Amino acid sequence: MNLRPLMLPLLFGAAAVQVAAAQTQTLTIQHDEGRTSVPGRPQRVVVLDEEALGWMFALGLGDRVVGLGSSYLTPGDLSGGKLKPGVLGSGFYARGALKNPSFVGSWTTPNFETITALKPDLIVRLTWEGNQNYDKLSRIAPTLGYQESGAGFWQKGLRDLARIFGKQVQAETVIKQAADVNRTNARKLLAAGVFKTYDKVVVLAPFSGNSIWAYSRVRLIDDLKALGFKDGLKVGAATLGVGAQVSEEALLNLSPKTLVVLFPPGGQYDGAEAFLKTAVGQRLKAQSVLYTPEAFSPYSGPLTSIRNSNEVTRLILDKLK
Template sequence: MKRSVLLLTLALTPTAVAQTLTLKHDEGTTTVKKNPQRVVVMDEEALGWMFALGVGERVVGLASSYLSPTDVSGGKLKPAVLKEGFYTRGKLNNPSFVGSWTAPNLETILALKPDLIVRLTWDGNQNYDKLSKIAPTVGYEEGSQGFWQKGLRDLARVFGKQVQAEQIIKEAADVNRSNARKLQAAGVFRKYDKVVVLAPFSGGNTWAYSRVRLIDDLLALGFKNGLKIGNATLGIGAQINDEALLGIDKKTLVVLFPPGGQYNGADAFLKTPVGQRLKDQSVVYTPEAFSPYSGPLTSIRNSNEVTRLILDKLK
Protein backbone atom coordinates (compact mmCIF):
# COMPACT_ATOMS: atom_id res chain seq x y z
CA MET A 1 0.00 0.00 0.00
CA LYS A 2 2.80 2.43 0.92
CA ARG A 3 4.55 1.65 -2.38
CA SER A 4 1.37 2.45 -4.33
CA VAL A 5 0.98 5.77 -2.52
CA LEU A 6 4.63 6.62 -3.19
CA LEU A 7 4.29 5.86 -6.92
CA LEU A 8 1.13 7.97 -7.12
CA THR A 9 2.87 10.84 -5.35
CA LEU A 10 5.80 10.69 -7.74
CA ALA A 11 3.47 10.66 -10.72
CA LEU A 12 1.85 13.88 -9.51
CA THR A 13 5.02 15.80 -8.78
CA PRO A 14 5.60 19.08 -10.71
CA THR A 15 8.53 17.49 -12.57
CA ALA A 16 6.31 14.76 -14.00
CA VAL A 17 3.47 17.13 -14.82
CA ALA A 18 5.85 19.53 -16.54
CA GLN A 19 6.63 16.93 -19.21
CA THR A 20 3.26 17.64 -20.86
CA LEU A 21 1.20 20.68 -21.75
CA THR A 22 -2.38 21.26 -22.80
CA LEU A 23 -3.22 22.92 -26.12
CA LYS A 24 -6.59 24.46 -26.96
CA HIS A 25 -6.96 24.23 -30.73
CA ASP A 26 -9.76 24.36 -33.30
CA GLU A 27 -10.73 20.73 -32.84
CA GLY A 28 -10.65 20.54 -29.06
CA THR A 29 -8.24 20.40 -26.13
CA THR A 30 -5.29 18.02 -26.26
CA THR A 31 -2.56 17.06 -23.81
CA VAL A 32 0.75 16.81 -25.63
CA LYS A 33 4.12 15.45 -24.53
CA LYS A 34 6.77 18.17 -24.65
CA ASN A 35 9.58 17.97 -27.19
CA PRO A 36 8.15 15.08 -29.25
CA GLN A 37 10.60 13.18 -31.42
CA ARG A 38 8.18 11.56 -33.90
CA VAL A 39 5.67 13.87 -35.59
CA VAL A 40 3.19 13.21 -38.38
CA VAL A 41 2.06 16.28 -40.33
CA MET A 42 -1.08 15.99 -42.40
CA ASP A 43 -0.29 18.78 -44.90
CA GLU A 44 2.44 21.12 -46.07
CA GLU A 45 1.10 23.93 -43.89
CA ALA A 46 1.98 22.00 -40.74
CA LEU A 47 5.28 20.99 -42.34
CA GLY A 48 6.05 24.68 -42.85
CA TRP A 49 5.59 25.34 -39.13
CA MET A 50 8.00 22.51 -38.35
CA PHE A 51 10.53 23.95 -40.80
CA ALA A 52 10.16 27.44 -39.33
CA LEU A 53 10.98 26.07 -35.87
CA GLY A 54 13.94 24.06 -37.16
CA VAL A 55 12.50 20.65 -36.26
CA GLY A 56 11.70 19.26 -39.70
CA GLU A 57 13.92 16.23 -39.09
CA ARG A 58 11.36 15.00 -36.53
CA VAL A 59 8.69 14.55 -39.21
CA VAL A 60 8.33 10.80 -39.67
CA GLY A 61 5.14 10.94 -41.74
CA LEU A 62 3.83 13.43 -44.31
CA ALA A 63 0.37 13.60 -45.83
CA SER A 64 -0.04 15.60 -49.02
CA SER A 65 -2.55 16.23 -51.77
CA TYR A 66 0.31 17.20 -54.10
CA LEU A 67 2.13 13.88 -54.17
CA SER A 68 1.41 11.23 -56.79
CA PRO A 69 2.36 7.53 -56.82
CA THR A 70 5.40 8.40 -58.94
CA ASP A 71 6.74 10.53 -56.07
CA VAL A 72 6.74 7.62 -53.64
CA SER A 73 8.74 4.41 -53.48
CA GLY A 74 8.40 1.74 -50.82
CA GLY A 75 6.08 3.98 -48.83
CA LYS A 76 8.70 6.76 -48.63
CA LEU A 77 9.10 10.01 -50.53
CA LYS A 78 11.73 9.56 -53.20
CA PRO A 79 15.05 11.34 -52.47
CA ALA A 80 14.68 13.37 -55.68
CA VAL A 81 11.29 14.70 -54.52
CA LEU A 82 12.81 15.89 -51.25
CA LYS A 83 15.17 18.07 -53.31
CA GLU A 84 12.32 19.98 -54.96
CA GLY A 85 10.57 23.24 -54.08
CA PHE A 86 9.28 23.76 -50.57
CA TYR A 87 10.65 20.45 -49.32
CA THR A 88 14.13 21.98 -49.44
CA ARG A 89 13.20 24.69 -46.91
CA GLY A 90 14.04 22.45 -43.97
CA LYS A 91 15.63 19.17 -43.05
CA LEU A 92 13.58 16.04 -43.74
CA ASN A 93 14.80 12.57 -42.83
CA ASN A 94 13.05 10.44 -45.44
CA PRO A 95 9.47 10.63 -44.09
CA SER A 96 6.83 8.06 -44.92
CA PHE A 97 3.92 9.07 -47.13
CA VAL A 98 0.71 8.74 -45.11
CA GLY A 99 -1.97 9.63 -47.67
CA SER A 100 -3.78 12.92 -48.12
CA TRP A 101 -5.37 15.23 -45.57
CA THR A 102 -8.83 13.94 -46.53
CA ALA A 103 -7.84 10.27 -46.86
CA PRO A 104 -5.06 9.47 -44.37
CA ASN A 105 -3.61 5.96 -44.25
CA LEU A 106 -4.37 5.20 -40.62
CA GLU A 107 -2.50 1.89 -40.62
CA THR A 108 0.69 3.56 -41.85
CA ILE A 109 0.36 6.33 -39.28
CA LEU A 110 -0.18 3.80 -36.48
CA ALA A 111 2.93 1.86 -37.53
CA LEU A 112 5.03 5.04 -37.31
CA LYS A 113 4.24 5.36 -33.58
CA PRO A 114 4.05 9.17 -33.61
CA ASP A 115 4.18 11.30 -30.46
CA LEU A 116 2.14 14.05 -32.13
CA ILE A 117 -0.08 14.60 -35.20
CA VAL A 118 -0.65 18.11 -36.60
CA ARG A 119 -3.16 19.07 -39.27
CA LEU A 120 -5.26 21.80 -40.85
CA THR A 121 -9.00 21.39 -40.63
CA TRP A 122 -12.32 22.89 -41.75
CA ASP A 123 -16.04 22.25 -41.31
CA GLY A 124 -16.76 18.67 -42.30
CA ASN A 125 -13.17 17.44 -42.16
CA GLN A 126 -13.07 13.91 -40.79
CA ASN A 127 -10.81 11.42 -39.01
CA TYR A 128 -9.91 13.57 -36.00
CA ASP A 129 -11.22 10.94 -33.56
CA LYS A 130 -9.39 8.15 -35.39
CA LEU A 131 -6.13 10.09 -35.49
CA SER A 132 -6.46 11.00 -31.81
CA LYS A 133 -6.62 7.31 -30.90
CA ILE A 134 -3.20 6.88 -32.51
CA ALA A 135 -1.47 9.93 -30.97
CA PRO A 136 -2.32 13.36 -29.54
CA THR A 137 -3.72 15.33 -32.49
CA VAL A 138 -4.11 19.09 -32.89
CA GLY A 139 -5.95 20.82 -35.72
CA TYR A 140 -6.15 24.42 -36.90
CA GLU A 141 -8.90 25.87 -39.09
CA GLU A 142 -7.46 27.46 -42.20
CA GLY A 143 -10.13 30.12 -42.51
CA SER A 144 -9.83 31.39 -38.93
CA GLN A 145 -8.15 34.69 -38.12
CA GLY A 146 -4.41 34.34 -37.47
CA PHE A 147 -4.60 30.57 -37.70
CA TRP A 148 -1.01 29.92 -38.79
CA GLN A 149 0.39 32.21 -36.10
CA LYS A 150 -1.68 30.29 -33.53
CA GLY A 151 -0.51 26.91 -34.83
CA LEU A 152 3.12 28.02 -34.97
CA ARG A 153 3.02 29.41 -31.43
CA ASP A 154 1.41 26.25 -30.08
CA LEU A 155 4.08 24.07 -31.66
CA ALA A 156 6.74 26.46 -30.36
CA ARG A 157 5.50 25.80 -26.83
CA VAL A 158 5.63 22.06 -27.47
CA PHE A 159 9.23 22.20 -28.72
CA GLY A 160 10.48 25.00 -26.47
CA LYS A 161 11.02 27.29 -29.48
CA GLN A 162 8.96 30.31 -28.44
CA VAL A 163 11.69 32.85 -29.16
CA GLN A 164 12.28 31.43 -32.64
CA ALA A 165 8.54 31.52 -33.38
CA GLU A 166 8.24 35.18 -32.44
CA GLN A 167 11.31 36.06 -34.48
CA ILE A 168 9.96 34.55 -37.70
CA ILE A 169 6.47 35.98 -37.16
CA LYS A 170 8.11 39.39 -36.81
CA GLU A 171 10.29 38.76 -39.86
CA ALA A 172 7.24 38.02 -42.02
CA ALA A 173 5.58 41.25 -40.85
CA ASP A 174 8.78 43.25 -41.38
CA VAL A 175 9.18 41.92 -44.94
CA ASN A 176 5.63 43.03 -45.76
CA ARG A 177 6.27 46.50 -44.34
CA SER A 178 9.52 46.84 -46.30
CA ASN A 179 7.89 45.76 -49.55
CA ALA A 180 4.93 48.07 -48.92
CA ARG A 181 7.36 51.00 -48.83
CA LYS A 182 8.90 49.89 -52.14
CA LEU A 183 5.49 49.74 -53.80
CA GLN A 184 4.51 53.13 -52.36
CA ALA A 185 7.74 54.74 -53.58
CA ALA A 186 7.22 53.32 -57.08
CA GLY A 187 3.70 54.80 -57.30
CA VAL A 188 2.03 51.40 -57.56
CA PHE A 189 -0.99 52.41 -55.48
CA ARG A 190 -1.74 55.34 -57.75
CA LYS A 191 -2.21 52.89 -60.61
CA TYR A 192 -3.67 49.98 -58.63
CA ASP A 193 -5.27 50.69 -55.29
CA LYS A 194 -7.11 47.37 -55.09
CA VAL A 195 -6.19 43.73 -55.71
CA VAL A 196 -7.89 40.42 -56.38
CA VAL A 197 -6.38 36.95 -56.19
CA LEU A 198 -7.70 34.49 -58.76
CA ALA A 199 -6.89 30.79 -58.91
CA PRO A 200 -7.54 29.49 -62.45
CA PHE A 201 -7.90 25.71 -62.47
CA SER A 202 -7.39 23.50 -65.50
CA GLY A 203 -10.80 22.65 -66.85
CA GLY A 204 -12.06 26.21 -66.73
CA ASN A 205 -13.09 26.87 -63.12
CA THR A 206 -11.73 30.02 -61.49
CA TRP A 207 -11.69 30.74 -57.77
CA ALA A 208 -11.25 34.06 -56.00
CA TYR A 209 -9.60 34.03 -52.58
CA SER A 210 -10.90 36.29 -49.83
CA ARG A 211 -8.79 35.02 -46.93
CA VAL A 212 -5.43 33.37 -46.20
CA ARG A 213 -4.31 32.26 -49.66
CA LEU A 214 -1.98 35.06 -50.82
CA ILE A 215 -4.63 37.73 -50.36
CA ASP A 216 -3.65 38.39 -46.73
CA ASP A 217 -0.08 39.20 -47.75
CA LEU A 218 -1.29 41.53 -50.51
CA LEU A 219 -3.53 43.38 -48.09
CA ALA A 220 -0.55 43.70 -45.74
CA LEU A 221 1.35 45.32 -48.61
CA GLY A 222 -1.22 48.12 -48.71
CA PHE A 223 -3.79 47.05 -51.32
CA LYS A 224 -7.53 47.06 -50.68
CA ASN A 225 -9.60 43.99 -51.47
CA GLY A 226 -11.07 44.57 -54.92
CA LEU A 227 -13.68 41.82 -54.93
CA LYS A 228 -16.43 41.05 -52.44
CA ILE A 229 -17.21 37.36 -52.07
CA GLY A 230 -20.40 36.06 -50.52
CA ASN A 231 -20.32 32.68 -48.86
CA ALA A 232 -16.71 31.53 -48.92
CA THR A 233 -16.01 27.80 -49.15
CA LEU A 234 -13.88 26.67 -46.19
CA GLY A 235 -13.74 30.34 -45.21
CA ILE A 236 -11.11 31.17 -47.83
CA GLY A 237 -12.76 31.81 -51.20
CA ALA A 238 -15.37 30.89 -53.77
CA GLN A 239 -15.74 29.96 -57.40
CA ILE A 240 -16.39 33.06 -59.49
CA ASN A 241 -18.17 33.49 -62.81
CA ASP A 242 -17.16 35.45 -65.90
CA GLU A 243 -19.73 38.18 -65.27
CA ALA A 244 -18.13 39.04 -61.92
CA LEU A 245 -14.65 38.94 -63.46
CA LEU A 246 -15.68 41.33 -66.24
CA GLY A 247 -16.79 43.75 -63.52
CA ILE A 248 -13.24 44.18 -62.20
CA ASP A 249 -12.20 47.79 -62.80
CA LYS A 250 -8.95 49.03 -64.31
CA LYS A 251 -7.55 50.21 -60.96
CA THR A 252 -7.62 46.68 -59.59
CA LEU A 253 -4.50 44.55 -59.88
CA VAL A 254 -5.26 40.94 -60.77
CA VAL A 255 -2.86 38.39 -59.32
CA LEU A 256 -3.27 34.99 -60.92
CA PHE A 257 -2.30 32.41 -58.34
CA PRO A 258 -2.73 29.04 -60.04
CA PRO A 259 -2.80 25.72 -58.20
CA GLY A 260 0.20 23.47 -58.68
CA GLY A 261 0.97 20.73 -61.17
CA GLN A 262 -1.75 19.34 -63.38
CA TYR A 263 -4.35 21.71 -61.90
CA ASN A 264 -2.60 24.87 -63.16
CA GLY A 265 -4.95 26.63 -65.57
CA ALA A 266 -3.28 30.05 -65.79
CA ASP A 267 -2.19 29.83 -69.44
CA ALA A 268 -5.60 28.61 -70.55
CA PHE A 269 -7.33 31.36 -68.55
CA LEU A 270 -5.29 34.11 -70.19
CA LYS A 271 -6.43 32.87 -73.62
CA THR A 272 -10.11 33.19 -72.77
CA PRO A 273 -12.06 36.39 -73.55
CA VAL A 274 -12.11 37.26 -69.84
CA GLY A 275 -8.38 36.56 -69.52
CA GLN A 276 -7.64 38.76 -72.52
CA ARG A 277 -9.75 41.55 -71.00
CA LEU A 278 -7.75 41.37 -67.72
CA LYS A 279 -4.34 40.56 -69.18
CA ASP A 280 -2.88 44.09 -69.08
CA GLN A 281 -3.62 44.44 -65.37
CA SER A 282 -2.57 40.92 -64.39
CA VAL A 283 0.56 39.26 -63.04
CA VAL A 284 1.02 35.52 -62.70
CA TYR A 285 2.52 34.34 -59.42
CA THR A 286 3.56 30.69 -59.37
CA PRO A 287 4.28 29.22 -55.94
CA GLU A 288 7.07 26.76 -55.25
CA ALA A 289 6.45 23.11 -55.94
CA PHE A 290 4.80 21.47 -52.90
CA SER A 291 4.31 24.86 -51.28
CA PRO A 292 1.72 25.36 -48.55
CA TYR A 293 -0.74 28.18 -49.04
CA SER A 294 0.27 30.01 -45.88
CA GLY A 295 2.71 30.22 -43.01
CA PRO A 296 5.74 32.39 -42.23
CA LEU A 297 8.06 30.95 -44.87
CA THR A 298 5.35 31.16 -47.52
CA SER A 299 4.35 34.68 -46.48
CA ILE A 300 7.91 35.93 -46.87
CA ARG A 301 8.23 34.38 -50.34
CA ASN A 302 4.81 35.66 -51.38
CA SER A 303 5.64 39.20 -50.34
CA ASN A 304 9.05 39.33 -52.01
CA GLU A 305 8.11 37.60 -55.26
CA VAL A 306 4.80 39.39 -55.84
CA THR A 307 6.44 42.74 -55.08
CA ARG A 308 9.11 41.95 -57.67
CA LEU A 309 6.49 40.96 -60.26
CA ILE A 310 4.50 44.16 -59.69
CA LEU A 311 7.55 46.41 -59.89
CA ASP A 312 8.69 44.66 -63.07
CA LYS A 313 5.26 45.17 -64.62
CA LEU A 314 5.34 48.92 -63.96
CA LYS A 315 8.78 49.45 -65.48
Protein backbone atom coordinates in the same frame (compact mmCIF):
# COMPACT_ATOMS: atom_id res chain seq x y z
CA MET B 1 43.15 23.31 -8.40
CA ASN B 2 41.40 23.51 -11.79
CA LEU B 3 37.81 22.55 -11.03
CA ARG B 4 36.61 22.87 -14.63
CA PRO B 5 37.13 19.18 -15.57
CA LEU B 6 35.24 18.19 -12.44
CA MET B 7 32.36 20.58 -13.17
CA LEU B 8 31.77 19.55 -16.80
CA PRO B 9 30.13 16.18 -16.01
CA LEU B 10 27.90 17.91 -13.49
CA LEU B 11 26.87 20.58 -16.02
CA PHE B 12 26.20 18.06 -18.75
CA GLY B 13 24.26 15.94 -16.29
CA ALA B 14 22.10 18.91 -15.26
CA ALA B 15 21.40 19.72 -18.92
CA ALA B 16 20.36 16.13 -19.58
CA VAL B 17 17.99 16.25 -16.60
CA GLN B 18 16.43 19.47 -17.94
CA VAL B 19 15.93 17.96 -21.40
CA ALA B 20 14.40 14.81 -19.90
CA ALA B 21 12.07 16.90 -17.73
CA ALA B 22 10.93 18.94 -20.76
CA GLN B 23 10.22 15.77 -22.72
CA THR B 24 8.10 14.25 -19.94
CA GLN B 25 6.13 17.46 -19.33
CA THR B 26 2.55 17.30 -20.64
CA LEU B 27 0.97 20.43 -22.11
CA THR B 28 -2.71 21.13 -22.78
CA ILE B 29 -3.27 22.76 -26.17
CA GLN B 30 -6.55 24.45 -27.14
CA HIS B 31 -6.98 24.11 -30.90
CA ASP B 32 -9.83 24.19 -33.42
CA GLU B 33 -10.86 20.59 -32.77
CA GLY B 34 -10.74 20.61 -28.98
CA ARG B 35 -8.30 20.44 -26.09
CA THR B 36 -5.46 17.96 -26.33
CA SER B 37 -2.77 16.83 -23.91
CA VAL B 38 0.57 16.70 -25.72
CA PRO B 39 3.91 15.42 -24.39
CA GLY B 40 6.63 18.05 -24.33
CA ARG B 41 9.06 18.05 -27.28
CA PRO B 42 7.74 15.11 -29.31
CA GLN B 43 10.31 13.15 -31.26
CA ARG B 44 8.08 11.64 -33.99
CA VAL B 45 5.60 13.95 -35.71
CA VAL B 46 3.13 13.28 -38.53
CA VAL B 47 1.95 16.34 -40.50
CA LEU B 48 -1.02 15.83 -42.79
CA ASP B 49 -0.39 18.81 -45.08
CA GLU B 50 2.26 21.29 -46.17
CA GLU B 51 0.86 24.02 -43.89
CA ALA B 52 1.79 22.08 -40.77
CA LEU B 53 5.10 21.11 -42.41
CA GLY B 54 5.86 24.80 -42.92
CA TRP B 55 5.40 25.46 -39.21
CA MET B 56 7.81 22.68 -38.38
CA PHE B 57 10.33 24.07 -40.89
CA ALA B 58 10.02 27.57 -39.42
CA LEU B 59 10.95 26.16 -36.01
CA GLY B 60 13.88 24.14 -37.38
CA LEU B 61 12.12 20.85 -36.67
CA GLY B 62 11.90 19.23 -40.09
CA ASP B 63 13.98 16.29 -38.87
CA ARG B 64 11.18 15.34 -36.42
CA VAL B 65 8.69 14.74 -39.26
CA VAL B 66 8.33 10.97 -39.81
CA GLY B 67 5.12 11.11 -41.84
CA LEU B 68 3.93 13.60 -44.46
CA GLY B 69 0.45 13.98 -45.90
CA SER B 70 -0.05 15.86 -49.16
CA SER B 71 -2.60 16.46 -51.90
CA TYR B 72 0.18 17.39 -54.32
CA LEU B 73 2.02 14.08 -54.43
CA THR B 74 1.22 11.52 -57.11
CA PRO B 75 2.25 7.84 -57.32
CA GLY B 76 5.09 8.91 -59.62
CA ASP B 77 6.58 10.99 -56.78
CA LEU B 78 6.85 7.97 -54.48
CA SER B 79 8.89 4.82 -54.19
CA GLY B 80 8.23 2.19 -51.53
CA GLY B 81 5.96 4.55 -49.61
CA LYS B 82 8.65 7.24 -49.43
CA LEU B 83 9.24 10.43 -51.38
CA LYS B 84 11.73 9.96 -54.19
CA PRO B 85 15.05 11.77 -53.55
CA GLY B 86 14.39 14.21 -56.40
CA VAL B 87 11.04 15.15 -54.87
CA LEU B 88 12.39 15.33 -51.33
CA GLY B 89 15.03 17.81 -52.43
CA SER B 90 12.83 20.05 -54.59
CA GLY B 91 10.62 23.07 -54.05
CA PHE B 92 9.35 23.74 -50.56
CA TYR B 93 10.41 20.32 -49.31
CA ALA B 94 14.03 21.42 -49.63
CA ARG B 95 13.45 24.24 -47.12
CA GLY B 96 13.84 21.99 -44.08
CA ALA B 97 15.88 19.05 -42.85
CA LEU B 98 13.43 16.30 -43.80
CA LYS B 99 14.78 12.80 -43.21
CA ASN B 100 12.86 10.82 -45.81
CA PRO B 101 9.39 10.76 -44.18
CA SER B 102 6.77 8.21 -45.16
CA PHE B 103 3.82 9.33 -47.28
CA VAL B 104 0.65 9.05 -45.18
CA GLY B 105 -2.08 10.01 -47.64
CA SER B 106 -3.82 13.36 -47.94
CA TRP B 107 -5.58 15.64 -45.48
CA THR B 108 -8.93 14.19 -46.59
CA THR B 109 -7.88 10.52 -46.83
CA PRO B 110 -5.12 9.75 -44.31
CA ASN B 111 -3.67 6.25 -44.32
CA PHE B 112 -4.34 5.09 -40.76
CA GLU B 113 -2.35 1.88 -41.11
CA THR B 114 0.77 3.74 -42.21
CA ILE B 115 0.37 6.40 -39.54
CA THR B 116 -0.07 3.79 -36.82
CA ALA B 117 3.05 1.91 -37.95
CA LEU B 118 5.09 5.13 -37.65
CA LYS B 119 4.29 5.34 -33.90
CA PRO B 120 4.03 9.14 -33.82
CA ASP B 121 3.75 11.05 -30.58
CA LEU B 122 2.05 14.04 -32.30
CA ILE B 123 -0.17 14.56 -35.37
CA VAL B 124 -0.89 18.02 -36.81
CA ARG B 125 -3.40 18.82 -39.53
CA LEU B 126 -5.59 21.44 -41.18
CA THR B 127 -9.29 20.97 -40.69
CA TRP B 128 -12.65 22.50 -41.53
CA GLU B 129 -16.27 22.31 -40.41
CA GLY B 130 -17.55 18.78 -40.94
CA ASN B 131 -14.12 17.25 -41.40
CA GLN B 132 -13.79 13.66 -40.25
CA ASN B 133 -11.24 11.27 -38.77
CA TYR B 134 -10.20 13.34 -35.75
CA ASP B 135 -11.24 10.60 -33.32
CA LYS B 136 -9.43 7.93 -35.33
CA LEU B 137 -6.25 9.98 -35.49
CA SER B 138 -6.45 10.85 -31.79
CA ARG B 139 -6.49 7.15 -30.92
CA ILE B 140 -3.12 6.84 -32.65
CA ALA B 141 -1.49 9.94 -31.11
CA PRO B 142 -2.38 13.38 -29.72
CA THR B 143 -3.81 15.30 -32.68
CA LEU B 144 -4.07 19.05 -33.24
CA GLY B 145 -6.33 20.57 -35.92
CA TYR B 146 -6.39 24.14 -37.24
CA GLN B 147 -8.90 25.88 -39.51
CA GLU B 148 -7.60 28.31 -42.14
CA SER B 149 -10.63 30.50 -41.44
CA GLY B 150 -9.59 30.92 -37.81
CA ALA B 151 -8.27 34.26 -36.59
CA GLY B 152 -4.48 34.40 -36.86
CA PHE B 153 -4.56 30.90 -38.33
CA TRP B 154 -0.91 30.14 -39.03
CA GLN B 155 0.39 32.28 -36.18
CA LYS B 156 -1.77 30.28 -33.76
CA GLY B 157 -0.55 26.93 -35.11
CA LEU B 158 3.07 28.06 -35.10
CA ARG B 159 2.88 29.37 -31.54
CA ASP B 160 1.24 26.19 -30.27
CA LEU B 161 3.99 24.05 -31.77
CA ALA B 162 6.60 26.44 -30.43
CA ARG B 163 5.20 26.03 -26.93
CA ILE B 164 5.25 22.23 -27.27
CA PHE B 165 8.85 22.17 -28.50
CA GLY B 166 10.21 25.02 -26.34
CA LYS B 167 10.78 27.25 -29.40
CA GLN B 168 8.75 30.32 -28.40
CA VAL B 169 11.53 32.83 -29.08
CA GLN B 170 12.14 31.40 -32.54
CA ALA B 171 8.41 31.53 -33.34
CA GLU B 172 8.12 35.19 -32.39
CA THR B 173 11.26 36.00 -34.38
CA VAL B 174 9.92 34.46 -37.58
CA ILE B 175 6.46 36.02 -37.12
CA LYS B 176 8.10 39.43 -36.77
CA GLN B 177 10.33 38.76 -39.77
CA ALA B 178 7.30 38.08 -41.97
CA ALA B 179 5.63 41.30 -40.81
CA ASP B 180 8.83 43.30 -41.32
CA VAL B 181 9.23 42.01 -44.88
CA ASN B 182 5.69 43.11 -45.70
CA ARG B 183 6.32 46.57 -44.25
CA THR B 184 9.55 46.95 -46.25
CA ASN B 185 7.87 45.90 -49.48
CA ALA B 186 4.88 48.15 -48.81
CA ARG B 187 7.25 51.13 -48.71
CA LYS B 188 8.81 50.05 -52.02
CA LEU B 189 5.42 49.88 -53.73
CA LEU B 190 4.36 53.24 -52.31
CA ALA B 191 7.61 54.93 -53.39
CA ALA B 192 7.19 53.52 -56.92
CA GLY B 193 3.68 54.98 -57.23
CA VAL B 194 2.06 51.56 -57.63
CA PHE B 195 -1.12 52.54 -55.80
CA LYS B 196 -1.82 55.33 -58.28
CA THR B 197 -2.18 52.65 -60.96
CA TYR B 198 -3.64 49.85 -58.86
CA ASP B 199 -5.33 50.67 -55.57
CA LYS B 200 -7.18 47.35 -55.25
CA VAL B 201 -6.29 43.71 -55.76
CA VAL B 202 -7.95 40.37 -56.37
CA VAL B 203 -6.29 36.97 -56.01
CA LEU B 204 -7.55 34.42 -58.52
CA ALA B 205 -6.80 30.72 -58.38
CA PRO B 206 -7.33 29.15 -61.83
CA PHE B 207 -7.85 25.41 -61.40
CA SER B 208 -7.52 22.82 -64.11
CA GLY B 209 -10.99 22.12 -65.46
CA ASN B 210 -11.70 25.86 -65.92
CA SER B 211 -12.99 26.72 -62.44
CA ILE B 212 -11.81 30.06 -61.05
CA TRP B 213 -11.65 30.84 -57.35
CA ALA B 214 -11.09 34.17 -55.64
CA TYR B 215 -9.38 34.10 -52.27
CA SER B 216 -10.82 36.36 -49.60
CA ARG B 217 -8.64 35.34 -46.65
CA VAL B 218 -5.30 33.76 -45.78
CA ARG B 219 -4.15 32.51 -49.19
CA LEU B 220 -1.87 35.31 -50.50
CA ILE B 221 -4.58 37.95 -50.11
CA ASP B 222 -3.56 38.72 -46.51
CA ASP B 223 0.00 39.49 -47.63
CA LEU B 224 -1.27 41.76 -50.42
CA LYS B 225 -3.44 43.66 -47.95
CA ALA B 226 -0.39 44.06 -45.72
CA LEU B 227 1.38 45.58 -48.73
CA GLY B 228 -1.30 48.28 -48.92
CA PHE B 229 -3.89 47.02 -51.40
CA LYS B 230 -7.65 47.08 -50.80
CA ASP B 231 -10.10 44.33 -51.74
CA GLY B 232 -11.05 44.52 -55.40
CA LEU B 233 -13.77 41.86 -55.35
CA LYS B 234 -16.29 40.77 -52.77
CA VAL B 235 -16.85 37.02 -52.90
CA GLY B 236 -19.88 35.12 -51.71
CA ALA B 237 -19.99 32.47 -49.01
CA ALA B 238 -16.41 31.27 -48.66
CA THR B 239 -15.53 27.59 -48.96
CA LEU B 240 -13.30 26.51 -46.04
CA GLY B 241 -13.47 30.17 -45.01
CA VAL B 242 -10.81 31.27 -47.51
CA GLY B 243 -12.46 31.84 -50.89
CA ALA B 244 -15.22 31.09 -53.36
CA GLN B 245 -15.74 30.25 -57.00
CA VAL B 246 -16.39 33.34 -59.14
CA SER B 247 -18.18 33.87 -62.43
CA GLU B 248 -16.77 35.24 -65.66
CA GLU B 249 -19.26 38.11 -65.41
CA ALA B 250 -17.84 39.19 -62.05
CA LEU B 251 -14.32 39.16 -63.47
CA LEU B 252 -15.28 41.12 -66.56
CA ASN B 253 -16.65 43.86 -64.29
CA LEU B 254 -13.36 44.40 -62.47
CA SER B 255 -12.08 47.96 -62.49
CA PRO B 256 -8.93 48.63 -64.58
CA LYS B 257 -7.38 49.91 -61.33
CA THR B 258 -7.72 46.46 -59.74
CA LEU B 259 -4.56 44.40 -59.93
CA VAL B 260 -5.25 40.75 -60.72
CA VAL B 261 -2.78 38.33 -59.16
CA LEU B 262 -3.08 34.88 -60.65
CA PHE B 263 -2.11 32.40 -57.95
CA PRO B 264 -2.58 28.90 -59.38
CA PRO B 265 -2.71 25.82 -57.18
CA GLY B 266 0.21 23.43 -57.37
CA GLY B 267 0.80 20.24 -59.29
CA GLN B 268 -1.92 18.74 -61.41
CA TYR B 269 -4.45 21.36 -60.28
CA ASP B 270 -2.70 24.30 -62.01
CA GLY B 271 -4.99 25.84 -64.62
CA ALA B 272 -3.23 29.18 -65.14
CA GLU B 273 -2.06 28.57 -68.70
CA ALA B 274 -5.53 27.52 -69.84
CA PHE B 275 -7.15 30.51 -68.10
CA LEU B 276 -4.87 33.02 -69.82
CA LYS B 277 -6.04 31.70 -73.19
CA THR B 278 -9.73 32.31 -72.42
CA ALA B 279 -11.60 35.47 -73.35
CA VAL B 280 -11.67 36.55 -69.70
CA GLY B 281 -7.97 35.86 -69.26
CA GLN B 282 -7.16 37.90 -72.35
CA ARG B 283 -9.39 40.74 -71.14
CA LEU B 284 -7.58 40.88 -67.79
CA LYS B 285 -4.07 40.27 -69.12
CA ALA B 286 -3.01 43.92 -69.10
CA GLN B 287 -3.75 44.25 -65.38
CA SER B 288 -2.57 40.78 -64.32
CA VAL B 289 0.60 39.25 -62.92
CA LEU B 290 1.17 35.52 -62.65
CA TYR B 291 2.67 34.40 -59.35
CA THR B 292 3.72 30.77 -59.31
CA PRO B 293 4.43 29.39 -55.83
CA GLU B 294 7.19 26.90 -55.12
CA ALA B 295 6.46 23.27 -55.89
CA PHE B 296 4.81 21.59 -52.87
CA SER B 297 4.38 24.96 -51.16
CA PRO B 298 1.81 25.51 -48.42
CA TYR B 299 -0.72 28.25 -49.10
CA SER B 300 0.30 30.22 -46.02
CA GLY B 301 2.71 30.36 -43.10
CA PRO B 302 5.75 32.45 -42.19
CA LEU B 303 8.13 31.10 -44.83
CA THR B 304 5.44 31.30 -47.50
CA SER B 305 4.44 34.81 -46.45
CA ILE B 306 8.01 36.06 -46.83
CA ARG B 307 8.34 34.52 -50.29
CA ASN B 308 4.89 35.81 -51.32
CA SER B 309 5.73 39.34 -50.30
CA ASN B 310 9.13 39.48 -51.96
CA GLU B 311 8.18 37.76 -55.22
CA VAL B 312 4.84 39.52 -55.78
CA THR B 313 6.46 42.88 -55.03
CA ARG B 314 9.11 42.12 -57.63
CA LEU B 315 6.50 41.09 -60.21
CA ILE B 316 4.47 44.26 -59.64
CA LEU B 317 7.48 46.57 -59.89
CA ASP B 318 8.65 44.80 -63.04
CA LYS B 319 5.20 45.20 -64.60
CA LEU B 320 5.19 48.95 -64.05
CA LYS B 321 8.68 49.61 -65.44
